[in-house]
Amino acid sequence: xxxxxxxDDPQGGVDHIDAHRSVLMMxxxxxxxxxxxxxxxxxxxxxxxxxxxxxxxxxxxxxxxxSLLQDFFTPLPDYTSYTMELxxxxxxxxxxxxxxxxxxxxxxxxxxxxxxxxxDVEREVHYKK
Numbered sequence: 001x002x003x004x005x006x007x008d009d010p011q012g013g014v015d016h017i018d019a020h021r022s023v024l025m026m027x028x029x030x031x032x033x034x035x036x037x038x039x040x041x042x043x044x045x046x047x048x049x050x051x052x053x054x055x056x057x058x059x060x061x062x063x064x065x066x067s068l069l070q071d072f073f074t075p076l077p078d079y080t081s082y083t084m085e086l087x088x089x090x091x092x093x094x095x096x097x098x099x100x101x102x103x104x105x106x107x108x109x110x111x112x113x114x115x116x117x118x119x120d121v122e123r124e125v126h127y128k129k
Contacts, residue, residue, distance in 0.1 A: 002028040029077035041067045
């Protein structure tokens with residue numbers, strides 16, 4: 001599994017170094033943990049990386065010429081789980097963001113995480129249906 005996180009439009013939310021930069025994060029067993037890439041990339045780089053992983057041919061010259069984000073990856077998988085770090089409310093207040101929806105966030109449930117699949121339990125649940 002590979003999870004790619006980026007923004008579709010920064011909406012004028014420029015950072016302190018360069019207004020052309022955007023967030024790009026990747027997570028998965030073959031992604032280097034805690035790694036910061038210095039490869040110049042754009043949205044085409046994300047597509048090119050996905051095409052390479054799926055062994056799909058490039059669509060156009062932008063895909064061909066885009067940077068390949070291979071420095072994010074390692075040949076040996078790391079299956080240790082990620083630990084959630086709570087946000088810094090001085091930078092982003094998630095509770096305040098949810099107020100307009102009249103909802104709150106159940107942090108205890110999020111910290112607990114998803115239960116790990118137990119194959120025997122999954123079979124039992126599946127065949128009871």
